[in-house]
Amino acid sequence: MWRHIASNALTFLIVALFLLAGVVAWGNRQYSAEGPLEAAICLKVESGSNMRIVSEDLADAGAIAYPAIFRIGADYSEKASQLKAGSFLVPEGASMEEIIDIVTASGQSTCGTEIVYRIGVTRVLAEVRELNPETEEYEELAQFNPAEDEAPEAYLQKREAADTQYRVVVSEGVTSWQVMTALNGLEFLDGEISEVPAEGSLAPNSYQVSPGDDVGALVARMQSAQERILAEAWANRDEGLPLDSPEEALILASIVEKETGGYDEVRTVASVFENRLETGMRLQTDPTVIYGITEGRGVLGRGLRQSELRAETPYNTYVISGLPPTPIANPGRLSIEAVMNPEETDYIFFVAKSLDPRDGHNFAVTLEEHNRNVAAYRALEAEQAE
Numbered sequence: 269m270w271r272h273i274a275s276n277a278l279t280f281l282i283v284a285l286f287l288l289a290g291v292v293a294w295g296n297r298q299y300s301a302e303g304p305l306e307a308a309i310c311l312k313v314e315s316g317s318n319m320r321i322v323s324e325d326l327a328d329a330g331a332i333a334y335p336a337i338f339r340i341g342a343d344y345s346e347k348a349s350q351l352k353a354g355s356f357l358v359p360e361g362a363s364m365e366e367i368i369d370i371v372t373a374s375g376q377s378t379c380g381t382e383i384v385y386r387i388g389v390t391r392v393l394a395e396v397r398e399l400n401p402e403t404e405e406y407e408e409l410a411q412f413n414p415a416e417d418e419a420p421e422a423y424l425q426k427r428e429a430a431d432t433q434y435r436v437v438v439s440e441g442v443t444s445w446q447v448m449t450a451l452n453g454l455e456f457l458d459g460e461i462s463e464v465p466a467e468g469s470l471a472p473n474s475y476q477v478s479p480g481d482d483v484g485a486l487v488a489r490m491q492s493a494q495e496r497i498l499a500e501a502w503a504n505r506d507e508g509l510p511l512d513s514p515e516e517a518l519i520l521a522s523i524v525e526k527e528t529g530g531y532d533e534v535r536t537v538a539s540v541f542e543n544r545l546e547t548g549m550r551l552q553t554d555p556t557v558i559y560g561i562t563e564g565r566g567v568l569g570r571g572l573r574q575s576e577l578r579a580e581t582p583y584n585t586y587v588i589s590g591l592p593p594t595p596i597a598n599p600g601r602l603s604i605e606a607v608m609n610p611e612e613t614d615y616i617f618f619v620a621k622s623l624d625p626r627d628g629h630n631f632a633v634t635l636e637e638h639n640r641n642v643a644a645y646r647a648l649e650a651e652q653a654e
Contacts, residue, residue: 298337299337299338299340299363299364300363300364302361302362302363303333303361303362303363303367304330304332304333304361305330306330306360307360307402308401308404309329309357310356310358311325311331311355311356312325312355312380313352313356313371314353317351319342319343319348322338326358331358331362332364332367334364338368341364342368347372350372351371352372354378354380355377355380355381355431355433356371356378357370357399357404377433379399380398380433381397381429381431382396382398382432382434382435383423383426383427383433383435384397384434384435384437385414385434385435385436385437385450385454386439387436387437387438387439387447388439388442389441389442391413392413392415392450393412394411394413394423395408396408396410396422396423396426409426410422410423433476434476434477434479435476435477436451436486437473437474437475438472438475438598440472440525440600440603441472441597441598441600442598443559443564443565444465444466444468444469444564444598445563445566446564446565447465447470447487447490448461448465451483452483454483456479457479457480457486458482458483459483460483461483461484461487464564465490466594467522467564467596467597468521468594468598469490469491469495470598471490471491471493471494471598471600471601472598472600473490473493475489494598497601497604498514498518498604501601502517502608504609505517505608506608506610509608509610510545511542511545516591517604517607517608518595518599519592519595519596520538520541520542520591521599521606521607522598522599523551523553523555523591523592524537524538524541524599524603524607525597526555526597528603531602532628534602534606535609535610535611536611536613537629538603538606538610538611539610539611539613540617540618541553542610543613543614543616545591549616550586550587550588550589551591555597556583556592556596557576557577557583557584557585557586558572559583559592559596560581560582560583560584613631614633615631616632617632617633617635617637618632619632619638619641619645621645622648623648623649623652630645
């Protein structure tokens with residue numbers, strides 16, 4: 269009798285183990301399988317939240333079907349304690365495993381509201397935008413110039429939200445004085461820059477920041493990034509360039525940055541200036557003269573006078589030979605790489621194709637060809653003036 273009971277118990281145990289194994293296998297499949305979410309969502313994880321709250325929010329949004337499996341998976345993968353606060357884009361059909369990776373990774377929000385401060389050559393713009401999860405594109409809520417305009421209500425509301433992200437975007441071709449002035453005017457950053465950073469030393473790029481970040485630390489990030497870009501480009505430069513140091517390359521890159529109408533021609537513009545340097549021809553470029561007048565403190569706002577073009581100053585490349593003493597702006601990576609690896613051309617002249625600088629330039633090898641291009645441009649100016 270006892271033998272019969274033991275045999276039945278063993279059989280029951282084996283069946284139970286098989287059933288358990290089946291349940292575990294089913295759970296694993298559900299955990300890694302494509303989820304039921306039909307359209308991407310922006311999942312907001314509050315500070316102090318936990319996987320139970322997150323799983324319930326996901327279930328309410330139709331992103332997961334089995335909250336318990338979601339929590340077990342988080343525990344089993346030892347990621348339950350790594351939950352980050354923020355707003356996270358959960359794509360259509362994301363599995364529970366993928367969602368857990370999303371909410372436990374870097375902690376950098378990937379959706380929600382973003383306030384972007386764009387430091388441009390002519391002005392600073394503050395833009396409030398929100399990511400549409402379905403299109404995965406940002407939609408603008410408000411835009412204004414913080415130095416001139418009253419902050420709109422949308423900006424004030426989003427400034428109060430704990431999950432709002434902040435970004436500072438430095439455009440190619442801005443001067444260090446412009447960057448310093450703009451950053452010192454951002455009230456959500458701490459500290460102040462008392463001295464203008466060296467011209468050309470700041471890498472134009474997009475920088476994610478947080479309220480309370482130190483302005484000096486942000487500038488240091490920009491400088492470190494530019495140092496890396498310059499060092500890498502110098503290490504991979506073409507042989508035989510008429511440039512003796514990375515510093516000279518940075519100066520020329522800043523001139524190319526200010527002269528380039530479109531980035532598809534940046535290596536061609538670089539070739540023109542390097543051809544001039546190699547032949548001993550003066551660079552003869554207006555942006556250097558303008559920098560000598562303004563010292564990078566804003567836009568000149570008018571045409572150059574003949575007296576200014578004739579004046580012998582360190583930045584007047586119509587008068588001096590070679591490069592000016594410093595960069596005239598902060599060049600981007602493409603311009604830096606362009607002067608290190610210019611296009612192979614015989615061009616030594618160029619003039620704008622039209623009154624719109626985005627249309628680029630007409631290039632020429634001979635003075636005769638260049639004069640024809642200049643005449644065509646003057647005709648466009650005359651036509652515009654009528």
